[in-house]
Amino acid sequence: MNRPAASPERFRHLRASLRLWGETLRALARSPGAVAGGVLFALIIGTSICFQIFYTKDPLAQDLLARLTPPFWQEGGSLAYPLGTDNLGRDVLVRILYGSRVSLMVGFASVLVACGAGIALGLISGYYGGRTDSVIMRVADVFMAYPFMLLTISIIAVLGNSIFNLILVLGLSDWVTYARTIRGSVLSIKEKEFVLAARSVGTRNRVILLRHVFPNVLSPILVLGTVRVANIIIWESGLSFLGMGVPPPMPTWGRMLAEGRVYITDAWWLVTLPGLAIMLTILSINLLGDGLRDALDPRLRNIPG
Amino acid sequence: MKKKTASTILGIMLALVLAVGPALAKDKNTLVVVQEAEPVGLDIMQSSIQTTMSVGYNIHDTILKPQEDATVKPGMVEKWEKVDDLTWKFTLVKGATFHNGEPINAAAVKFSFDRLMSDALKSPHKGKLTSFKGVEVLDDRTFKMSTSQPYAPGLYMLAQYLFVVPPEYVKKVGDAEYNLNPVGSGPYKLDKWVKGQEILLTAYDKYYGPKPAYHKLVFKGVPEEASRIASLMTGEADVISGVPVQQRQKIVDSGKAYLTDQMGSMNYLGLNTYEKPFSDVKVRQAVNYAVNRPLINKALFKDKAILCTGPISPRTFGADPGLKPYAYDPVKAKLLLAEAGYPNGFETRLAFGTYMPQVQEQAEAIAADLAKVGIKVKLEPYERAVMWDKYKNKLHQMYIYFWDDAPEPDRYVYSLFHSKSRDYYYKNEQVDALLDKGRSTMDPAARAKVYNEIDRILYQDAPWIYLYVIPEVYGVANAVDYKGLRDGYLIMNTAKPKK
């Protein structure tokens, strides 16, 4: 038992935050938009994970002679390829399904990377202040002014394109917003009683940061993270579209769009369906994010959207 | 005060929006050509990029007119004679001038040759003319050019690459400015270049040759395939380049335009024969048997591609007519792989440049075929710079590149296979010797035999997976009569209104 006993102050605080989360969830459940978004998103995630049980096709299997088969409801289409085939006769449905994994994985993993970097730097910057703060914030300014697309493209030009690099690049290019938000929150929390109390009893800085400050800045990060997942998924598809994303043959929505663009006049489904998939995913996340923000209101009114 | 500011801001924004020039009014004396991209410069000596060359060839004339069968016809040079195996003597037409009025004379030819060969210009065409020692001016209209060794493709190379530029003007403005504002000797002169929009050329009224049928020639760059085709369909464009296979039938069916398929692009899949596993000829033959080219041709190119037998395109002088393309035979491929010690195949990498048209689907189709005989292929799409860099540093295992389906075999077989040229992935002394012989054999029939042999040897030795010549199609509006050229340069003085 060499852990110091938790102070009653902290317990009180913990209870308060638990209660807040409970309220948040209830508020979420009352918002039709958030419920719709949540259900849609759960469906997308569920499908993305489990679809292989029901739909076992190989996303790479080519049938060159059946290329550009339209979706089943169109003349010339068949249920063998419910959403038609692409330029190499691969099943579009299964490729969209596999594509969802790439998009979601890159989206969430990049946000985690960005969150990690942003939270760490934001906490440090806000809590320690002084020169550390100003250096970190200056660097943040520079990143802010750097055109995002150009930054990611030039880093990928150095690293080469793989899924891992993509996550790293998107994540590391996007830490600024988190760092700034966290820093703002930290600045306002820093002077609160319970932090001052912890400091006065000689608790180490790192402990204060992790145990007292961090839990209290989590909710803005949650809202922000949700919004950013959506943005990152769009950026990933944009990079894939430019040929800078995950390399072939692994299907991604952005690359499917890019490949389909050549066939725009005679295979509308190739440019339409992956885009629809992106839109539905983003829509569900945005609905959820809006709901979250409203639920956590009024504390979070100034989160950039 | 506030209102004023607001309305000023609005005004500026509106002005921005409206500050767009009106579309160029099109008349029947104007020919609009839409290419895949806008040229980066217009000095044809400084670039080997297709879009630049196509505009450049309309502005710049070479001394002779290259023909589709690798022979030449008179142009700026009205007659020539062979002095001996090493020397030609040329006579220029009388009274020809550059677009700025400077006379086209032997001194200008010499200046142009020297400029092309100079280190300062870093011309990509320099390598094509290194066999020539220089230009010897005899008098105002005549000059001699000689080579150190007999050089069979000489006249054709001069016809392709010895562009003639006005010495006074070039000296006055310098290379960088010349690249933006060239003054040439060709049928069209540069009128104005609106960057990012269009290049406007007008016929040069004192051109020494026949006048082009169209007085004005407009080049535009539109990267989107769909957009180029739409512009042809709406009549915005008269000629468009880069029509993808799947759109071709649509153009024909529209009844508004037709296709020229003179130009071909010979795609090939190079193998790194310096390293395992492709150092073994059996493996190289095996992969040639493993790729189902007839199916790829049918599915991706609507059976319009020409399957290649060996390194010399079937349409080109010197191709051995006795050869048959490698058949699709996965069983034989597996057998050969087993003999080479790879009964279960192996893993390898296939690089391709993302800038090549339709290349990714070819790469994916080929990879799928190779997977069927146990060869696992990792695809490596690279941008142009990386692709080229890795190519030259011998870092590829398999790579897809292409060469234009040119009429003169020496031009690319020498470049690609002679160990004095590119020694990146393959070396064969016997081929080296034959290539040298092909270069110096002046009699066409004897020369054809040499290239036949090269074709056979390389067919057997298979340093490439021989793929196909894909027709590079141009769409041409029905009102225009234009055939197109094998190397694809859009030399538009041959176009005329259709009756």
Next chain:
Amino acid sequence: MGRYLLKRLWHTVYVVVGISIISFFFIHLSGDPVMLMLPGDASMAEVETLRQQLGFNDPLYVQYWHFASRAVTGDLGVSLYHRVPAIRLIMERLPASLELAGAAMLIALVVAIPLGVISAVKRGSLWDMSSMLGALFGLSMPHFWLGIMLILLFSVTLGWLPTSGRGTLAQLVMPSLALGLSLMAMFARLTRSVMLEVLSLDYVRTARAKGLREKIVIGKHALRNALIPLVTVAGMQFGFLIGGTVIIETVFAWPGVGRLVVQAIFSRDYPLVQATVLVLAVIFVVVNLLVDLIYLYLDPQISYLEQK
């Protein structure tokens, strides 16, 4: 005010220098363009000579120093690929970028502000819900996909608009719409939420209580305050738009700066990449400075000396 400007100037300088350093090192780390500049049959010796000539064998910090000392005098170097001064290429493309960004911004603001205001005033109404749902859809569409869909509809199917290029007003419609829609969605949402906030503030309530006409309350008191965050966001977005529209420029063959710089990255055209990134950074910082000044004008109470 003077001290504030001085601070902003310092901000400008370090941001621009920071950006030039980052872009310099990334582009140089990604391999050099020498191979690409020479013909296929050039020998390795030729490659090495050219590399030496261009100074690519020097240590990076030496190369950066050369670049920076020339850049300070306004010399941004000559494009390796185009073989003309980089600044000239940028200036040729900049009007196109400004035009597209301006048009997109105009479309977005003109639609979004009334939409957002009405939604806020009629909170909870059918109008509010449908326009906010619409905005959410707008936010959820990748703009390049929207661009493709527009082409599919207006060019391929209906044949009303040219698919790409720049020169006529018709050619501006689709790219600016594709780019403007998500901005529009963003601004509409922002306007609405800021308006809601402002409308609940005391002085607005007071104004209402005093019996002022609703239009005046909204127009004069509420909207003016709501404009402040809108101007900030719009300014920042405008800065991004100038260089960040690569994909839309690609889809519509729009001759803007974005495509220029991406092609320059692909061909490792160091001077051009450096010059473009620098110019874009300056534009970004200047636009933000302007935004701050507008800010100051809209809300003179904000004290800059304390804020920063």
